[in-house]
Amino acid sequence: MSAPLIGRLVVVGVGLIGGSFAAALRRAGQVGEVVGVGRSSDSKREALELGLIDRAESDWAAALDGADLVMLAMPVGQMDAVMAGMLPHLPAHTVVTDAGSTKGDVVAAARKCFGARIGQFVPGHPIAGAEKSGPSAARADLYEKRRVVLTPLAENASVAVDLVRQAWRVCGALISETTPEHHDRWLASVSHLPHLLSFALVSELAERPNAEEIFNLAGGGFRDFTRIAASHPEMWRDIFFANREALLAELSAYEAELAYYRELIESGDAADLEARIGSARAARTAWAERQG
Amino acid sequence: MSAPLIGRLVVVGVGLIGGSFAAALRRAGQVGEVVGVGRSSDSKREALELGLIDRAESDWAAALDGADLVMLAMPVGQMDAVMAGMLPHLPAHTVVTDAGSTKGDVVAAARKCFGARIGQFVPGHPIAGAEKSGPSAARADLYEKRRVVLTPLAENASVAVDLVRQAWRVCGALISETTPEHHDRWLASVSHLPHLLSFALVSELAERPNAEEIFNLAGGGFRDFTRIAASHPEMWRDIFFANREALLAELSAYEAELAYYRELIESGDAADLEARIGSARAARTAWAERQG
Known part of the structure; x- marks a missing residue:
């Protein structure tokens, strides 16, 4: 040996x-x-x-x-x-x-x-x-x-x-x-922000008086989207503080994107909304294929 | 027979x-x-x-x-x-x-x-x-x-x-x-909004010049969070328009929750941030247990 x-x-x-x-x-x-x-x-x-x-x-x-x-x-x-x-x-x-x-x-x-x-x-x-x-x-x-x-x-x-x-x-x-800087910026995009978004969805629903009834109608999409909302609270609190600057910059970019979706939905812009969703689908599918 | x-x-x-x-x-x-x-x-x-x-x-x-x-x-x-x-x-x-x-x-x-x-x-x-x-x-x-x-x-x-x-x-x-009304309000919370949030994350990242590098660092949390971003564009465009009112009300409640998280992160409020994440974790875990 x-x-x-x-x-x-x-x-x-x-x-x-x-x-x-x-x-x-x-x-x-x-x-x-x-x-x-x-x-x-x-x-x-x-x-x-x-x-x-x-x-x-x-x-x-x-x-x-x-x-x-x-x-x-x-x-x-x-x-x-x-x-x-x-x-x-x-x-x-x-x-x-x-x-x-x-x-x-x-x-x-x-x-x-x-x-x-x-x-x-x-x-x-x-x-x-x-x-x-x-x-x-x-x-x-x-x-x-x-x-x-x-x-x-x-x-x-x-x-x-x-x-x-x-x-x-x-x-x-x-x-x-x-570099540490690139790492933190990129991880804010693909990990820290998604965790924040998932925590926020579940904590907001959990506050409602009819939370249990609402959760009962949740299906597989909700299950996957919120899996990371069951992550460790202390660990994620620390990460959010530790990478605060990059995370808040990503959150701002995300809020702008959400506002764009809202505008498309409010104005009934079917072609642009479908194209935007299609671009998400294409990117997600290509990524999954690269992952094998 | x-x-x-x-x-x-x-x-x-x-x-x-x-x-x-x-x-x-x-x-x-x-x-x-x-x-x-x-x-x-x-x-x-x-x-x-x-x-x-x-x-x-x-x-x-x-x-x-x-x-x-x-x-x-x-x-x-x-x-x-x-x-x-x-x-x-x-x-x-x-x-x-x-x-x-x-x-x-x-x-x-x-x-x-x-x-x-x-x-x-x-x-x-x-x-x-x-x-x-x-x-x-x-x-x-x-x-x-x-x-x-x-x-x-x-x-x-x-x-x-x-x-x-x-x-x-x-x-x-x-x-x-x-009732149809309750159905639409509840589904907006646990399905339509999560789809919108997942599409928005991926379409925003996909627009960036270094999108591929960023996606390469994505792990299991990203995979689950974005699974629904690969959903059918025409179908989801139709759902977003069909349930516009309930969806936009849910989006507003969600944006308020995100703003609250931002405030906790900006102000360094460790106890409240950990408690909020903890409430998400508890609700998600309880739901998963009820699902069996």
Whole structure:
């Protein structure tokens, strides 16, 4: 047997994202020991029972000793505090990456905490959420054929970026690379805004006195449109704040589009309305075909 | 063998909805002959080849002769013209129903065309769309455990409503009854508005010069949120116009909710934002559990 890619992996936040990363590496035989760190003892116990981690630690020095790779997989709102706690105990050879859904704020937090050691931090984002959360939702195949975006920094040694790239490749992910700024703007369009729109639809209906009757008439379209409205509230609150600027810009563009649809419907402009819907259908169908 | 529920069924519009209705009744042995009527000869030929219909007719007199039930399954924008063409040839014993996604406008069109014979028309709406359309998308199990809303009229004989109810029961559907007005208001909330929101997201992104790059970063949340954006443009154009008033009222309520989210994000109100998202998650989760 050749040595695994990662001798010791530390996962901070042993939920769906961190747990699935560990499970995928373990399934491939590419990790020696997995150490779990997190604020919830219940999650750590559950992760131990499920075999996602080999050891749970609440002490940074013990957790980080001999670590080859650290995966930060908590909600992005906790990045600052976690990085500040971790850094004094971080060995010089250890590579740190993250799974945060926003990159600009995470890189800013990392620059502040890591300082001259920023080269050790390789930012990343697996685009593979699910409405389920927690260790019990973790699956070794979560990342198969899913997109992972890395936003490497000028300070990263190529060996550090390679380690993170290889780890995701072992998980079966498709890897893209771009800048943190592009990442945040694009993700605001295709992920953060859709989540906001889906939350808003459901929370508005839920407030109504006859909500249950209305929901009873909902069908498959509603089910799919609102699946992401069951996503984790704290995680999404953090993402909306972390990517506020790009998200609000996307929201403005979207509101303008909605106003255009309203105008077409009010004025009875059948040809333009059908063309606009047709352009959505064509783009959605082409995308689905590219996804295979 | 006992006689089938429907000796002769006429399906006007042999696409996903009408074709699946015929296929389900046939699978259950509850239809004798299925006659297909429609403006597209390609669809009729395809429906014949697939065995969805036994006979295609373009002449109303030939199509309606001896018909027990007529299912109107074209886009709602064609109801007026179809009903006007059909009525002079409609036998007195024949029950007519429809699958239109809006009911107020269909009932208004029916009252105008049927006049004193309005008792023959039992309005209905199966909530079982799909992004696919056409005869090849038809499936005998499309309506299993799906909701069908009937909005019977005061003039309907109970035997006419019963026939339609039994036909849908044979298809495996769950049947609700309400007024056309309630139907339209509720469907605007849980179906028409979500379609509009999904079309708007995709058509806005599709216009951008870097649309393909952006779409490439889209994941599972985007896939589900935008599935309905691949729906049939003409059908949805018609629905938006047919249910314009209720839809625009829902859109206004939604825009107010979006403005509230914007305010929470701009002001950094973490507690209220998390609570609002939490209320969406709770309502969505409870609904999914009721659906089983």
